[in-house]
Every structure is written in C-alpha cells, then in structure tokens.
Amino acid sequence: MSVAERLAVAPELRDTTRWDRPRESDIPKDHIEEYRRRKMAVTAYLNGTSFATIKKNHGYAKSQIYRMLGRCLTARPNGTIYGFHALIPGVSIAPYRRKSPVNPELAAQTKGLAGAFMQLMAEHESLYRYVEKYALNSGGKSAATVAKAIRAEFLKKCAKVRAPNQYPFNTDDQGARALVRFIDRMREEHYATKNGNEDEGVGAFESPLTAQPSGAQQLRPFEEAEHDGHNGDFYFVIKTHGRRGEWIYTTPMRLWLLILIDRASRAILGYAYRLGSTNYPAISVMRSFVHAMTPWKPKILTLPHLAYKEGAGFPSGVAPRARGRMVDLVCFDGAKANTAKVTMRGLTTVLGATINYGRVRFPIARPFIERLNQTLETHGFRRLPIGFNPKGSKEERERALKAASEHAVTSDELDQMIDVMLANYNADPHEDLVNRSxxxxxxxxxxxxxxxxxxxxxxxxxxxxxxxxxxIKTIRGGGESNRPPYIELWSARYTNDVLRKMTDSISKKVRIVVDVDGDIRLIRAYLRKGNKELALGILKAGPPWHLTPHTLEQRQMVRRANKLKKLVVKPGTDMMQTFKELRQREAQERKSATNQLVKAGRIAEPQMPSRERDAKARVAKSAWIKLR
Known part of the structure; x- marks a missing residue:
C-alpha cells in the first residue's frame, strides 16, 4: 500500500501531534538542522502545502517527501509507528532480515550468522512469545541474567522445531549471546514506545551517567580520563617465520586501538591494541591501563625514517612525578569489554578509581578521546601508504590493500609504528594548553x-x-579411579604435592588466583576454611598444557581449535606446540593459518621436564599410611 493510500484509509495518521518524537537534546549537533528541515517538510506536506513550495522552502523533491513519510509511518514490532524518530539522520528503521538459511554442514560456526537469530524468531512464533514473556516481566534483572535463566528451556523448545545440525545448535555458543542481544533489543523497543512516551524508556533497566566532562581548565592531571577503542583506518600485513625460517604472511588485517587520555593535559596516558576486525575483550582494556602504570621506555627503532620527536613519550616515562600516578575517574562508553567484571574489579578495587559509563551512541560525552581518534586518523594513519578513508572510494581501499601487501611488517615493527605515533602526539603543542605539549x-x-x-x-x-x-573452584578426584585430588580450570588439571595428599578435602572449595597475561600453567590456590584460608602453594597444569609457557588468550585460541576438531594431540605431547606446528604447516597453503599464529602471539619453546625433579615430586615427604 502506498503512502497516499495509507493516509486515505487512516486519515488520523495526518495528525502529527500524536506521533512519537525524539528529544532534540538527544540528537547529535551535526544532525539537528537536517532533522528539523525534514520534520518541517513532512509536516508541510501533511498540511496541504504543494510539492513545489516544499522544494523551494526546504529543498526536498516529491520522491524524497514520500520516502521520508513512508519511514515515519513504518510500524514498530509493537504496532506503533516510528513517527518523527524516523527522520533522524543515520537512524535505521528496517532491521536486517536474513534470507538464506545457516549452512547446517558447518559445525561450531562463529561467522556468517548475521540475522540468524532474528530469522529463528520470525519462523517460530512460539519461541518469540516464550522469550517475550520473560524479557518484559522480569523486573530490573539484566538481559544477561534473564537469558541465563531461560536458556536451558529455550534450547529444549528449539530442539522441537530444529534439527541438531541446524541453528542454533551448530554454533559455538548455541545462540547464547544472540539471545542476550535480542532481549536487550526487545526491551528497548517496548519501553521506548510504551504509552507513546519516549521518556519512559530512559532508565527502565539502567541509569547511565552522562559522563559530561568538568571544565578541563579546572582539572588537575590524572583527575579525569577517558577511554575508548577505535578500529584503525589502515590495513597491514604481518610477516613471521615459518617452520624452516622462511617468511610467511597474513592476509590484510586491521586492529582495534584502545587509548586512555587525560582530560586536563590531553596526554595519552597508555594504550593497547588488538589484532583483527572483531571487537576487543576486557583484557585489552586492562592492558591499556597496565601500559599507563608501567614506566615507559622508548623502543629500539629499526624501520627507516621512523623517529621520536624531541620531548615525545608517555607521562609515566618523561614526567618524574607521573610515575606510579593513578587516575581518579575513568569515563567509558557501554561496550561489553568496559562493563565486564574484570574491568570493574581492576579499576575500582585495585586502582581505587571511579567509573563513569556515559550514554551509548553519544560521543559528545567523551569529547577528548573522540577528537583524538579523529586526529590520529586524519593526520596519522590515513597519511600512511596503507591508510584509507572509510567513506572514500573503492579504489582507495584497493590501493591501501595493495600497499599493505607490498610493505609487510613484523609484529615488532608494528609495535614501533604505533608507539612512535602516539608518543609523538604527546610532544605536539595544543592551543588549549597555551601552546604547550x-x-x-x-x-x-x-x-x-x-x-x-x-x-x-x-x-x-x-x-x-x-x-x-x-x-572459586571445587577440588575433584577420588571416585572409582581413585584419582588424586586436582583442580580443573580451562580444560587443564592443576595439582601439586600438597593437594595430592588432601584426599579428605575432595568436593571442598578453593580460591584460585591467576595472572592471565602471565604463564597460566602456574596458579595459586587457597583452601577456604570458614573465615580463614590455607595456602596450598602453586599448582601446575598437567598434560597436555604442561610444557610450553602460555597466556590465557593463547590457551583459549588453542582450546577453540581443539573444540572444532581441527587439532589432534598425541598422548604425551604439548597442546601449544602441536597448535604451532600445525599452523606453520598449514601456512604454506593458506594465509588464514598465519593470521591465527600472529593473533596467538609468540609461542615460547617447550620447557622439557627434568626426570630427576619429577621423580622427587612423585615421592611424598611423609608416609601415606601410618604403620602401627
């Protein structure tokens, strides 16, 4: 039905006073004028103004008026129309609808699933109603909490209408994350339009702070800081050594650059980066704070024409009193990595900082970091041969891809490029700082x-x-096999001489402490006894994780390859070395294997166990059985 036919059938739609309308204060400043022009043009048409007059006064042709009016009259899932919300520039009112089914022959998929969950909900109304029942009647519980509570029953209902090799059963997480996102979206649409009042949606389930900066001139350094992750507008190809010492190359990649900037001085305090186009995890956020806390030292530069400016560096290394300084307030957006428990615990408990989560999609609340990202792109990355403008032509991207392939770099050289560019920024004068850096x-x-x-x-x-x-983990062991006590963590079994003797402590709880960026073959354990704890010492991982030092991210990558049955480990061999050798062998034929090697980082050489030491470890220091 055309727009004119809809208005003829339902003339009450012409009454724009009943339409939902956004708060103009929530519309970005760059779009407010365009929104007002569109609003006046649509209102003028509904009031009977001719197309010629509208074209003269507002600049919109007949086809544009019909298109905008059609967007305004589009119905939401709950039956109400979008109204003036549809006139905000950049707002999408038509969600992506998947047409092709998910390939059932591929197991544990993580890519190519766009719109698969919405397709599932559209095809099976009973599943939609089941999720809707709990999503909209769960009080103030978070979407993640609701999804966790209903997930088991939801999968049972899916099993009645879907085969075991169909979505969501052929995905890595069986649709768990998609379910959380669907509940969030359902709530947002429901409460944003309840009773036609947009304001009721604000704070229905959370009340984010504005994160609006204080007067920068009234702040002292390290009092307030902003943090954000930005997907760099440049491609790069990383080269690394293969099995025989030859160079193997990745496909063109991008990275996420995470930066912590001080509001008072505009200084970049610390940074971290994440390879690949996927989003960044919470551990990458914490690495940027680790970089800010650790005293900075200039890198040894090997690339030609790459140099630090005079006065370049980071405050932790060039300002004496900035060494060991801690930030008081950190402003984030609502990214999952920023709201993770690791991030919140680290910043509030360890650093003693206050976290301020700003409103999503409103970068004006974090102006300094957004302006910095723009500066780095326009005056930094895009000026490189491998840089490109995301809004530019297709030819520009192709040029950047070609340059990236011709100028492959090592991981160390990529570190140098990023460190020099950000360190040099801290040496550039700013007008707001009276031309001081x-x-x-x-x-x-x-x-x-x-x-x-x-x-x-x-x-x-x-x-x-x-x-x-x-x-908090449970001591396992015993049973029919009479296995000595151990702790299971991330597919590895941890134990030591002390824990092996504690057969009477099986099923009791222990507290585990892990340095996720260190060697996670070794962890500390504490037995919980009421309000006290008994130190059990350092537990060591058993085969096949026992030989090669590795971090948590490296183990998770190898575990995933093993889960997809792309990795076969022989008894007595090491999982990390098997992964490394397999990817190096596959890299001769496909570059995606090199991508995984580079993302995994440097995999150290195995530490072969000492037979003499292991023999002593198997002998208890005290008798197992007391003889009478």
Missing part, C-alpha cells in the same frame, strides 16, 4: 602544585594485579 603541561603542573597525589611506589606490581583474576 601534554608532557610539558604535566611537568609544569607537577612543579607548581603542592596538592596531594595518588601515587604508588611500585607501579609494576600494581600493574600486574590489574591482570589478575580470581575464581
């Missing part, structure tokens, strides 16, 4: 103020605590 401003402030500073004498130790996580 961020590093000069911090040094000037520290030399002229006597205000107390939150500092720590040993920043390296504090930085290590930021990458430390704790778990």
């Amino acid at each position: 961020p590093n000069e401003y911090i040094r000037m402030w520290d030399s002229q103020t006597a205000s107390p500073l939150r500092r720590i004498e040993n920043p390296e130790e504090l930085a290590q605590r930021l990458l430390r996580v704790e778990y």
Whole structure:
C-alpha cells in the first residue's frame, strides 16, 4: 500500500501531534538542522502545502517527501509507528532480515550468522512469545541474567522445531549471546514506545551517567580520563617465520586501538591494541591501563625514517612525578569489554578509581578521546601508504590493500609504528594548553602544585594485579579411579604435592588466583576454611598444557581449535606446540593459518621436564599410611 493510500484509509495518521518524537537534546549537533528541515517538510506536506513550495522552502523533491513519510509511518514490532524518530539522520528503521538459511554442514560456526537469530524468531512464533514473556516481566534483572535463566528451556523448545545440525545448535555458543542481544533489543523497543512516551524508556533497566566532562581548565592531571577503542583506518600485513625460517604472511588485517587520555593535559596516558576486525575483550582494556602504570621506555627503532620527536613519550616515562600516578575517574562508553567484571574489579578495587559509563551512541560525552581518534586518523594513519578513508572510494581501499601487501611488517615493527605515533602526539603543542605539549603541561603542573597525589611506589606490581583474576573452584578426584585430588580450570588439571595428599578435602572449595597475561600453567590456590584460608602453594597444569609457557588468550585460541576438531594431540605431547606446528604447516597453503599464529602471539619453546625433579615430586615427604 502506498503512502497516499495509507493516509486515505487512516486519515488520523495526518495528525502529527500524536506521533512519537525524539528529544532534540538527544540528537547529535551535526544532525539537528537536517532533522528539523525534514520534520518541517513532512509536516508541510501533511498540511496541504504543494510539492513545489516544499522544494523551494526546504529543498526536498516529491520522491524524497514520500520516502521520508513512508519511514515515519513504518510500524514498530509493537504496532506503533516510528513517527518523527524516523527522520533522524543515520537512524535505521528496517532491521536486517536474513534470507538464506545457516549452512547446517558447518559445525561450531562463529561467522556468517548475521540475522540468524532474528530469522529463528520470525519462523517460530512460539519461541518469540516464550522469550517475550520473560524479557518484559522480569523486573530490573539484566538481559544477561534473564537469558541465563531461560536458556536451558529455550534450547529444549528449539530442539522441537530444529534439527541438531541446524541453528542454533551448530554454533559455538548455541545462540547464547544472540539471545542476550535480542532481549536487550526487545526491551528497548517496548519501553521506548510504551504509552507513546519516549521518556519512559530512559532508565527502565539502567541509569547511565552522562559522563559530561568538568571544565578541563579546572582539572588537575590524572583527575579525569577517558577511554575508548577505535578500529584503525589502515590495513597491514604481518610477516613471521615459518617452520624452516622462511617468511610467511597474513592476509590484510586491521586492529582495534584502545587509548586512555587525560582530560586536563590531553596526554595519552597508555594504550593497547588488538589484532583483527572483531571487537576487543576486557583484557585489552586492562592492558591499556597496565601500559599507563608501567614506566615507559622508548623502543629500539629499526624501520627507516621512523623517529621520536624531541620531548615525545608517555607521562609515566618523561614526567618524574607521573610515575606510579593513578587516575581518579575513568569515563567509558557501554561496550561489553568496559562493563565486564574484570574491568570493574581492576579499576575500582585495585586502582581505587571511579567509573563513569556515559550514554551509548553519544560521543559528545567523551569529547577528548573522540577528537583524538579523529586526529590520529586524519593526520596519522590515513597519511600512511596503507591508510584509507572509510567513506572514500573503492579504489582507495584497493590501493591501501595493495600497499599493505607490498610493505609487510613484523609484529615488532608494528609495535614501533604505533608507539612512535602516539608518543609523538604527546610532544605536539595544543592551543588549549597555551601552546604547550601534554608532557610539558604535566611537568609544569607537577612543579607548581603542592596538592596531594595518588601515587604508588611500585607501579609494576600494581600493574600486574590489574591482570589478575580470581575464581572459586571445587577440588575433584577420588571416585572409582581413585584419582588424586586436582583442580580443573580451562580444560587443564592443576595439582601439586600438597593437594595430592588432601584426599579428605575432595568436593571442598578453593580460591584460585591467576595472572592471565602471565604463564597460566602456574596458579595459586587457597583452601577456604570458614573465615580463614590455607595456602596450598602453586599448582601446575598437567598434560597436555604442561610444557610450553602460555597466556590465557593463547590457551583459549588453542582450546577453540581443539573444540572444532581441527587439532589432534598425541598422548604425551604439548597442546601449544602441536597448535604451532600445525599452523606453520598449514601456512604454506593458506594465509588464514598465519593470521591465527600472529593473533596467538609468540609461542615460547617447550620447557622439557627434568626426570630427576619429577621423580622427587612423585615421592611424598611423609608416609601415606601410618604403620602401627
């Protein structure tokens, strides 16, 4: 039915006073004028103004008016129309609808699933109604909590209408994350239009802070900081050594650059980056804070024409009193990595900072980091041969892809490029700082103020605590096999001489402490006894994780390959070395194998066990059985 026919059938639709309308204060400043012009043009048409007059006064042709009006009259899932919300530039009212089914022959998929969950809901109304029942009647519970509670029953209902090799059973997480996103979206649409009042949706399930900055001139360095992740507008190809020492190459890749910037001095305090086009995890967020806490040292540069400016660097390495300084307030957006427990615990408990989560899709609340990202793109990455403008032509991207293939770099050279570019930014003068550089401003402030500073004498130790996580695990063992007690964590069994003797403690709880960026073959364990804890010492992982030092991310990548049955480990061999050798062998034929090697990072050489030491470890220091 055309727009004119809809208005003829339902003339009450012409009454724009009944339409839902957004708060103009929520519309980005860049789009507010365009939104007002569209609104006046549509209103003028409904009031009987001719197309010629509208074209003259507002600049919109007949076809554009019909298109905008059609968007306004589009119905939401709950039956109400979008109204003036549809006129906001950049707003999508037609969600992506998947047409092709998910390939049932591929197991444990993670890619090519766009729209698969919505397709499932559209094809089976009973599943939609089941999720809707709990999503809209669960009080203030989060979407993740609701999804976890109904997931088991939801999968049972899916099993009645879907085969075991169909979506969601042929995916890695069986649709768990998609279910959380669907509940969030369902709530947003429901409460945003309840009773036709947009304001009722605000704070229905959460009340995000505005994160609006204080007057920057009234702040002291390290008092308020902003953090954000940005997908760099440049391609690069990384080269690494293969099995025989030859160079093997990745496909053109991009990276996420995570930056922590100080509001008062505009200084970049720390950074981290994540290879690949997928989003970044919470551990990458914590690495940027670790970089800010650890005293900076210039890298040894090997690339030609790459050099640090005079005064370049990061405050932790060039400003004496900035060493060991801790941030008081950190402003984030609502990304999952920023709201993760690891991030919240590390910043609030370890650093003692306050976290301010700003409103989603409103970058004006974090102006300094957004402006920095724009500066780095326009004056940094896009000026490289491998840089490109995302809104540019197809030819520009092809040029960047070709340049990336011709100028392959090693991981160390990529580190140098990023470090030099960000360190040099801290040496550039700013008009708002009276033509001082961020590093000069911090040094000037520290030399002229006597205000107390939150500092720590040993920043390296504090930085290590930021990458430390704790778990509560159960001691397992015994049974028919009479297996000695052990702790299971991330597919590995951990034990030591002390734990092996504690057969009477099976099924009791222990607290596990893990340095996720360290060697996770070794963890600390504490037996919980009421309000006290008994230290069990260091537990070591058993085969096949026992030979090669590795981090949590490396183990998760190898575990995934093993789960997909793409990795076969022989008894007595090491899982990490098997993964490395297999990917190096596959890299001769396909570059995606090199991608996985590079993303996994440097895999160390195995540490062969000492037979003499292991023999002593198997002998208990005290008798197992007391003889009478």
